[in-house]
Amino acid sequence: MAGLAALLGLVLSGALCPSIAGAAVGAQATGLHISDGRLLEGNGNDFVMRGVNHAHTWYPGETQSLADVKALGANTVRVVLSDGHRWSENSPEDVAAVVGQCKANRLICVLEVHDTTGYGEDAAAGTLDHAADYWIGLKDVLAGQEDYVVVNIGNEPWGNTDPAGWTGPTIAAVEKLRDAGFQHTIMVDAPNWGQDWQGVMRANARSVYDADPTGNLIFSIHMYSVYDTAQEITDYLNAFVDAKLPILIGEFGGPADQWGDPDEDTMMATAEQLDLGYLAWSWSGNTDPVLDLALDFDPSRLSSWGERIFHGVDGIAQTAEEATVYGGDPGDTRAPTAPGAPAASAVTGTSVTLTWAASTDDTGVRGYDVVRVAGGAETGVAASTSTTATVTGLTAGTAYTFAVYARDAAGNRSARSATVDVTTDEGGSPGAACSVGYRVVGEWPGGFQGEIAVRNTGTAAIAPWTLAFAFADGQTITNMWGGTATQNAGAVSVAPASYTATIPAGATVTLGFTAGKGAANTAPAAFRLNGSDCARA
Numbered sequence: 001m002a003g004l005a006a007l008l009g010l011v012l013s014g015a016l017c018p019s020i021a022g023a024a025v026g027a028q029a030t031g032l033h034i035s036d037g038r039l040l041e042g043n044g045n046d047f048v049m050r051g052v053n054h055a056h057t058w059y060p061g062e063t064q065s066l067a068d069v070k071a072l073g074a075n076t077v078r079v080v081l082s083d084g085h086r087w088s089e090n091s092p093e094d095v096a097a098v099v100g101q102c103k104a105n106r107l108i109c110v111l112e113v114h115d116t117t118g119y120g121e122d123a124a125a126g127t128l129d130h131a132a133d134y135w136i137g138l139k140d141v142l143a144g145q146e147d148y149v150v151v152n153i154g155n156e157p158w159g160n161t162d163p164a165g166w167t168g169p170t171i172a173a174v175e176k177l178r179d180a181g182f183q184h185t186i187m188v189d190a191p192n193w194g195q196d197w198q199g200v201m202r203a204n205a206r207s208v209y210d211a212d213p214t215g216n217l218i219f220s221i222h223m224y225s226v227y228d229t230a231q232e233i234t235d236y237l238n239a240f241v242d243a244k245l246p247i248l249i250g251e252f253g254g255p256a257d258q259w260g261d262p263d264e265d266t267m268m269a270t271a272e273q274l275d276l277g278y279l280a281w282s283w284s285g286n287t288d289p290v291l292d293l294a295l296d297f298d299p300s301r302l303s304s305w306g307e308r309i310f311h312g313v314d315g316i317a318q319t320a321e322e323a324t325v326y327g328g329d330p331g332d333t334r335a336p337t338a339p340g341a342p343a344a345s346a347v348t349g350t351s352v353t354l355t356w357a358a359s360t361d362d363t364g365v366r367g368y369d370v371v372r373v374a375g376g377a378e379t380g381v382a383a384s385t386s387t388t389a390t391v392t393g394l395t396a397g398t399a400y401t402f403a404v405y406a407r408d409a410a411g412n413r414s415a416r417s418a419t420v421d422v423t424t425d426e427g428g429s430p431g432a433a434c435s436v437g438y439r440v441v442g443e444w445p446g447g448f449q450g451e452i453a454v455r456n457t458g459t460a461a462i463a464p465w466t467l468a469f470a471f472a473d474g475q476t477i478t479n480m481w482g483g484t485a486t487q488n489a490g491a492v493s494v495a496p497a498s499y500t501a502t503i504p505a506g507a508t509v510t511l512g513f514t515a516g517k518g519a520a521n522t523a524p525a526a527f528r529l530n531g532s533d534c535a536r537a
Contacts, residue, residue, distance in 0.1 A: 030183040031146025033216045037244035042147050049277030050320035051076030055285045061482040061512030065283050068299040070105040071383030072310045073317040078110040078279045083134035085115040085126030096141045097442040106326040112152035121159025128154045128173040136180045147325045151184045158191030166191035167204045171211040185216045194222030205245050220250030223267050225260030233266045241274050248277035254305055255290045268314040280309045296507050300381045300393045332410035336361035339404045341418035349396030349425040355388045359406030366409045373401040393506030397426040433458030436527040437537035452511040456503040463502035467494040469524040475517045482511040
């Protein structure tokens with residue numbers, strides 16, 4: 001999301017060219033592609049994006065977020081990248097790792113360059129041409145990923161100053177990528193900071209679409225406070241559908257701001273009615289946290305906005321279907337059976353482990369979602385691919401009620417299990433007040449990227465902190481984000497960055513790093529936080 005200045009009281013204008021939507025005849029579609037105004041998978045299955053935006057370029061250590069949004073039911077994530085014009089460029093190695101993480105978590109990956117935001121009005125913004133050059137520099141990384149990746153050339157690539165100037169550079173950028181050999185579905189954002197309140201994209205969509213020789217182009221409208229009435233939303237989306245031009249809501253917000261109160265209920269309902277994609281802004285880390293779906297990147301702490309998106313009417317849990325490229329069956333409409341009632345064990349002041357009998361399904365259970373039940377409301381608190389999960393971040397001496405859902409590869413969700421009541425211990429968690437998860441995100445000859453998730457399992461905030469661990473195979477950290485590493489032989493000591501200096505009770509901070517390695521790459525055996533041993537997560 002970017003500036004919404006100068007939008008007061010203005011409404012959409014312009015109309016789509018009425019010509020019928022025969023896609024430009026071009027090369028054979030590869031992977032995700034457009035046909036008759038619809039986004040299809042390589043096998044012809046209709047694919048409707050249901051997911052969120054994730055600010056990867058500003059929070060490169062928060063790679064667990066992809067697994068978290070998947071666990072909450074999303075089938076797509078739109079990943080913020082930088083081409084180096086305004087922020088630090090995301091390297092080919094980093095982008096390859098992101099794509100790998102999307103695929104590992106069975107998500108379709110929309111990659112976007114954010115540096116173009118507000119061009120013509122924001123002096124710091126970069127051009128679509130510069131963004132296109134960045135994508136061309138990533139061609140070797142993205143080639144062969146057409147089943148999994150959509151290329152969103154540039155975020156909100158024109159401000160409110162002379163938005164008519166958007167059309168030519170957009171066409172030129174699309175043609176430049178096609179001339180370079182890109183076969184991916186390309187996504188283009190609207191001017192007016194993505195909201196197209198002057199109707200420039202709406203009026204010129206046909207000419208932009210026809211400039212793509214493959215016909216594999218989809219339009220993205222960003223809906224914030226300009227879209228505060230049902231009429232504005234339905235008129236805009238139906239105009240594209242009637243013209244058989246592909247469109248999705250590539251960003252949208254729900255909470256009111258100083259410019260107005262977006263009508264997110266109509267956005268989501270209309271997207272569901274028309275079978276259009278939507279990608280909510282954004283997972284976490286906003287300067288103004290009103291649009292954070294999860295607080296502090298913690299999937300167990302969804303905001304009211306996050307609850308609306310994931311668990312509300314027409315939300316992700318109800319409507320998302322996993323891409324069939326990951327093995328889902330588009331003809332599968334049978335939900336799994338309800339899991340068995342969960343049983344509680346290992347109850348502490350801040351956590352509990354739940355175990356339940358497996359669900360059954362005609363094509364196979366993909367995973368389980370654990371919810372907290374309070375009155376008539378539910379809050380997602382954990383997800384698992386097995387029949388056990390540990391719920392963390394709880395308050396000591398507090399009564400909770402939990403239940404479990406099962407889901408299959410097609411996105412069908414079971415009936416809810418019976419509930420279990422749990423009261424956490426009064427005294428908080430005994431022993432060490434931390435747990436650490438460690439994983440290798442990606443490897444290449446001579447190096448790798450790692451991630452360390454440090455969780456405060458106690459009842460009081462930890463600040464300041466120092467994390468200590470040791471490598472056994474001569475690994476050497478070359479770069480770290482989220483903290484500063486000091487290394488002496490194999491021993492590593494990490495001090496926090498300013499934005500990770502405090503770990504609230506029940507919260508997690510994530511450190512990312514790149515390192516050199518030899519033939520072996522054994523994980524550290526132990527971690528100590530402020531001198532105390534941490535449990536392994």
